[in-house]
Amino acid sequence: MASAAGPKYKQDMPPKGGYGPVDYSRKIFKRIKGKYILGGFLPFTAYCWWMISETKRYNRMHQLENTEANIALEPLLMAEKDRMVLKLFRQNCELEEDLMKDNPDWEFGTLFGLPIFHDVKKRGIMPHGYELFAHTNLFYGEELSKKYYTRSQGAYFEQITRRNADIPSNEDYSKNY
Amino acid sequence: MTQQFYESLPSYEELTVPELHLTWPELKAGSLYFGRFCDEPCKQYMLCKQDNPRNPAVCLNEGKEVTNCGFKFFGKVKKHCLAEFETYYTCLDRDFRGLLDFEPCRKPQLIFDDCMKEKVGMDRPYIGYFARIRLVDSDRPRRVFPKREYKKMKDPPTREELDSLVGYMEEIVSFSTYGRFCYNNVED
Structure with a gap:
């Protein structure tokens, strides 16, 4: 004990009069009565069932409204498509005549004398798939479409994020290709 | 035979009519009103298509009436409530899923509905109007389904x-x- 002015420690002691008595008596958890639990549970399930049916009905109505738009527009689009198909039919006939004018043995609309348009009962002919686009180059403009696809995607992204108000130029997007 | 087929096609002059140059959000925004406004020509056209589904040349006149009616309808919309219509279809186009859902655009839709009711005098059809059976009076004969003749087998x-x-x-x-x-x- 060289230094007299050192820290003074204090011994931890029990409080005056000692600690209180230890409580070791049995303590039972307060239980909710069964009738109250049932009384809460049954109405809640009933409410949930009602809510499920309501949401199902709502979703069905929501789906129906969007399909109705397509139903209402169907004749308008179909009429336009019919005219397009007939125009292309006519155009194809003329193109075939023009293409095979040097070959006198070629019969128009037949494959070496075998008729293609099978319309015995006069029900009409509706083309399938790429039949109408036989005289076109289907791969024309593929590079262009790639280029503009990336451009449109980028513009869409910026529209969502709204970082840049100005749409970047076409060359910036075409650098990747 | 093929020459007959070529001659049976209608000419370009019959086929060229003014077409509606509208985009999909514009069409969808006005679709339900269009269906109610052009109820009769649409029904006649679809009846014609039902009778001969594979021959597009038969139902040309009915189709022309449908597009003409579409011109009338969208012309009315353009004349009376263009601003409301524009806000409505831009809202529809903002759907990031690309489905053009009607649900998130109720506010502009209600404004557009009020405008249509005031100026054009049309109500928005209730949900389920186009999904139900809609009757139409027409001079067209009743549709007869083709009946197949079966051979009688031996007993x-x-x-x-x-x-x-x-x-x-x-x-x-x-x-x-x-x-x-x-x-x-x-x-x-």
Whole structure:
């Protein structure tokens, strides 16, 4: 004990009069009565069932409204498509005549004398798939479409994020290709 | 035959009519009103298509009426409530899923509905209007489904005829199959 002015420690002691008595008596958890639990549970399930049916009905109505738009527009689009198909039919006939004018043995609309348009009962002919686009180059403009696809995607992204108000130029997007 | 087919097609002059140059959000925004406004021509056209679904040349006049009616309708919208319509279809176009859902655009829709009711005098059709059966009076004959003619088959053999065949069949079986393949019948 060289230094007299050192820290003074204090011994931890029990409080005056000692600690209180230890409580070791049995303590039972307060239980909710069964009738109250049932009384809460049954109405809640009933409410949930009602809510499920309501949401199902709502979703069905929501789906129906969007399909109705397509139903209402169907004749308008179909009429336009019919005219397009007939125009292309006519155009194809003329193109075939023009293409095979040097070959006198070629019969128009037949494959070496075998008729293609099978319309015995006069029900009409509706083309399938790429039949109408036989005289076109289907791969024309593929590079262009790639280029503009990336451009449109980028513009869409910026529209969502709204970082840049100005749409970047076409060359910036075409650098990747 | 093919020359006949070429001549049966309508000419370019018949086929060229002014077309509606509208985008999909604009069409969808006005679709339900269009369906109610052009109810009769649409029904006539679809009846015609139902009768001959594979021949587009038959229903040309009905289709022209439909597009003409579409011009009338969208012209009315353009004349009376263009601003409301523009806000409505831009809202529809903002759907990031690309489905053009009606649900998130109720506010502009209600404004557009009020405008249509005031100026054009049309109500928005209730949900389920186009999904129900809609009757129409037309001069078109009732649709007759083609009936296939079946050949009448022979009557099946009676029990007595089958019983009379039993002895005959046994002879055939015994001679043909058993005689060949069963070694028990072989006599050394």
